[in-house]
Amino acid sequence: MKLRELLANIPFYKSEGNVEHIEINGIETDSRKVRSGDLFICIPGFTVDGHDFAQEAVRKGAVAVIAEKPLSVEVPVVIVEDTSRVLPFLAVQFFQNPTKNLSLIGVTGTNGKTTITYVLEKIFRAYGQKTGVIGTIQVKVGEDIYPAVNTTPDALELQRLFHHMNREQVDTAIMEVSSHALDLGRVYGCDYDIAIFTNLSQDHLDYHKDMEDYLRAKSLLFSQLGNSYGEGKGKFAILNADDSSFLLLKKSTAQKVITYGCEKEAQFKADDIVLTAAGTEFTLQTPLGSTKIKSKLIGKFNVYNMLAAAAAAVSYGIPLDTVKKALAEMNGVNGRFEVVTTDEPYTVIVDYAHTPDSLENVLKTANEFAKGKTYVVVGCGGDRDRSKRPLMANIAVTHASHALFTSDNPRTEDPMAILNDMVEGLDASHSFEVIADRKEAIEKAIAYAKPDDIIIIAGKGHETYQIIGHKKHHFDDREVARQAIQAKGK
Numbered sequence: 113m114k115l116r117e118l119l120a121n122i123p124f125y126k127s128e129g130n131v132e133h134i135e136i137n138g139i140e141t142d143s144r145k146v147r148s149g150d151l152f153i154c155i156p157g158f159t160v161d162g163h164d165f166a167q168e169a170v171r172k173g174a175v176a177v178i179a180e181k182p183l184s185v186e187v188p189v190v191i192v193e194d195t196s197r198v199l200p201f202l203a204v205q206f207f208q209n210p211t212k213n214l215s216l217i218g219v220t221g222t223n224g225k226t227t228i229t230y231v232l233e234k235i236f237r238a239y240g241q242k243t244g245v246i247g248t249i250q251v252k253v254g255e256d257i258y259p260a261v262n263t264t265p266d267a268l269e270l271q272r273l274f275h276h277m278n279r280e281q282v283d284t285a286i287m288e289v290s291s292h293a294l295d296l297g298r299v300y301g302c303d304y305d306i307a308i309f310t311n312l313s314q315d316h317l318d319y320h321k322d323m324e325d326y327l328r329a330k331s332l333l334f335s336q337l338g339n340s341y342g343e344g345k346g347k348f349a350i351l352n353a354d355d356s357s358f359l360l361l362k363k364s365t366a367q368k369v370i371t372y373g374c375e376k377e378a379q380f381k382a383d384d385i386v387l388t389a390a391g392t393e394f395t396l397q398t399p400l401g402s403t404k405i406k407s408k409l410i411g412k413f414n415v416y417n418m419l420a421a422a423a424a425a426v427s428y429g430i431p432l433d434t435v436k437k438a439l440a441e442m443n444g445v446n447g448r449f450e451v452v453t454t455d456e457p458y459t460v461i462v463d464y465a466h467t468p469d470s471l472e473n474v475l476k477t478a479n480e481f482a483k484g485k486t487y488v489v490v491g492c493g494g495d496r497d498r499s500k501r502p503l504m505a506n507i508a509v510t511h512a513s514h515a516l517f518t519s520d521n522p523r524t525e526d527p528m529a530i531l532n533d534m535v536e537g538l539d540a541s542h543s544f545e546v547i548a549d550r551k552e553a554i555e556k557a558i559a560y561a562k563p564d565d566i567i568i569i570a571g572k573g574h575e576t577y578q579i580i581g582h583k584k585h586h587f588d589d590r591e592v593a594r595q596a597i598q599a600k601g602k
C-alpha cells in the first residue's frame with residue numbers, strides 16, 4: 113500500500129522527506145518486530161519512548177517513520193501531534209477496515225467478561241458460525257489458539273487479528289474490552305454490533321483516578337456503538353438492569369438498549385433460580401417467550417453471565433432453543449470455579465477471583481454448598497490497585513472459616529509488603545495466617561481439609577505462572593493442588 117493513501121486520513125501532518133512514492137509492506141510499533149518495508153510508528157509508552165527506537169527500526173528495514181517530533185533517521189519522517197491517536201486510523205486503513213466484515217461483540221465490566229465471551233462462543237458455534245475470541249486467557253480463531261499478552265490487544269495487534277479473522281472467514285468476533293483498552297484508545301475504529309456490560313465494582317484504581325473515572329472509561333464502549341440507525345445489522349447495548357451503573361450507561365448509547373437481570377425489571381430475566389454444587393437451573397424470561405435453562409456453570413454470578421450472553425444472542429437473531437441447548441452443553445471456563453478434586457471427600461476449587469466483589473461472590477457460592485468448613489488461599493497482585501488489598505482480606509476472613517494469605521504475582525513489589533497491606537485491618541479475632549510461598553499455602557490448606565470441607569484457591573485461575581520482578585516462573589494452582597491432594601491420600 114502507498115504511504116500517501118494511508119496518510120489521506122490524517123489531518124495536518126508534516127513530512128520531512130518525500131513520502132509521495134513510498135510503498136508500505138506492513139506497520140509496526142515495536143522495533144524488535146520490524147521487517148523490511150515496514151512503516152514504524154513511535155509510541156511514547158509508560159516504560160520507554162518508542163521514538164528512541166526509530167533508528168533501530170530503520171536499521172531493520174523501516175522505510176518511513178511516524179513520530180511526534182523530527183528525528184535524525186535516513187528515511188522520511190511524518191510528524192503528527194499524537195502518534196497513539198493516529199495508530200488506530202492507520203491500522204484500520206491498512207487492514208481494510210476488517211470489523212466491517214465481521215459481527216463484532218464487545219464485553220466490558222469488572223467481572224465476568226471472559227466467562228461471557230466463552231458462553232457466547234458456545235452459542236454462536238451451536239448456531240453454525242465460525243467464531244473468533246479475544247481475551248484474557250488466549251486468542252482463538254476458529255480452532256486455532258494464540259497466546260494473549262493483554263486482555264485487549266493494542267490497536268495495531270487488534271486490527272491485524274481482525275484481518276486474520278477475515279481471511280479465515282470468521283463470522284463473529286467476540287472480545288473482552290478492558291477499561292485500560294477503552295481509556296487508551298486500543299479499540300478506536302472497531303465497529304461493534306453488540307456491546308455488553310457485566311457489572312461495576314472496585315478494581316484497577318492503580319490506573320483509574322477513582323470509580324467515576326473507571327466507569328467513564330467503561331462507558332466509552334457504549335458511546336462508540338455506532339450513531340447511525342437502520343442499515344443492515346441491528347446494534348444493541350446489552351445492559352445489566354441490576355447494576356448501579358445502568359442509568360449512566362443507558363445514556364451513553366444512541367442504540368437499542370436490551371436489559372437483563374434478576375432483581376429489577378428486565379427484558380431477559382431469570383426466575384425460579386436453583387443453585388446447586390453441580391450447576392444451575394432457572395426459567396429464562398425473554399420478549400420471545402420463556403424457557404427452562406439447565407447449566408453446569410455454578411453460582412448466581414454465572415446466572416448473570418448466562419443472561420447477558422442469552423440477551424446478546426437472541427437480540428442477534430439466534431433462536432431460543434439453540435441458546436438453551438448451548439447453555440446445557442457448556443462446560444466450565446478454564447480456571448473459573450474449576451473443581452480440581454475428583455472423588456476425594458473434600459472439594460478443591462481454583463478460581464480467578466482477584467477483585468473484592470468476585471472474591472465475595474465465589475466464597476458466598478462455596479458457602480451455599482459447604483457442609484463443612486470453607487478455606488480460602490488468596491493474595492493480591494503486585495503493582496496493582498493497593499486499595500483492594502485490605503478489602504479482599506476482610507472479605508476472605510468474613511466469608512471463609514479460615515484464610516491463608518499468600519502471593520499472587522508480586523511483580524516488582526516485596527511480597528511481604530503486599531501481605532502487610534492485606535492484613536493491616538485484621539486482628540486476632542480473625543482466623544487467618546500469612547504464608548508468602550504460594551505452594552506452601554496451597555499444601556497447608558489441603559492438609560487441613562476434612563470431609564465436606566471446601567478449599568477455594570483464588571486469584572490466578574488459568575494462569576500458569578507467578579510473576580516475580582519482571583520474570584514469569586511456571587506456577588499452576590491446579591498442578592500444585594493435584595500434587596498436594598495426591599500426597600494427602602484418601
Ligand SMILES: CC(=O)N[C@H]1[C@@H](OP(=O)(O)OP(=O)(O)OC[C@H]2O[C@@H](n3ccc(=O)[nH]c3=O)[C@H](O)[C@@H]2O)O[C@H](CO)[C@@H](O)[C@@H]1O[C@H](C)C(=O)N[C@@H](C)C(=O)N[C@H](CCC(=O)O)C(=O)O
Binds near residue numbers: 154155158165261
Ligand atoms: C500500562 C499498559 O497498558 N501498558 C501497555 C503498553 O506498554 P508500555 O506503555 O509500557 O510500552 P513501552 O514498553 O513503554 O513501549 C513503548 C513503545 O516502544 C516500543 N518499543 C519498546 C522497546 C523496544 O525495544 N522497541 C520498541 O519499539 C513498544 O513496542 C511501544 O510501542 O503497551 C504494551 C503494548 O501494547 C502493552 O502490552 C502494555 O500492557 C502491559 C503488559 C500491562 O500490564 N497492561 C495492563 C495494565 C493492561 O492493559 N491490562 C488490561 C486489563 C486487564 C484486566 O482485564 O484486568 C488489559 O487489557 O490487558
Ligand SMILES: Nc1ncnc2c1ncn2[C@@H]1O[C@H](COP(=O)(O)OP(=O)(O)OP(=O)(O)O)[C@@H](O)[C@H]1O
Binds near residue numbers: 227288416417466474
Ligand atoms: N458476573 C460476575 N459477577 C461477579 N463475579 C463474577 C462474575 N463472573 C465471574 N465472576 C468472578 O470473577 C472471576 C473472573 O471472571 P472472568 O474471568 O469471567 O472475569 P473478567 O471480567 O474477564 O476478569 P478480567 O478483568 O481479569 O479479565 C471468576 O473467577 C469469578 O470468581
Ligand SMILES: N[C@H](CCC[C@H](N)C(=O)O)C(=O)O
Binds near residue numbers: 466492494521572575
Ligand atoms: N488482568 C488482571 C489480572 C489480575 C490477576 C491476578 N492474578 C494479579 O496478578 O493481580 C491484571 O493484570 O490486573
Ligand SMILES: [Mg+2]
Binds near residue numbers: 247249
Ligand atoms: Mg477477562
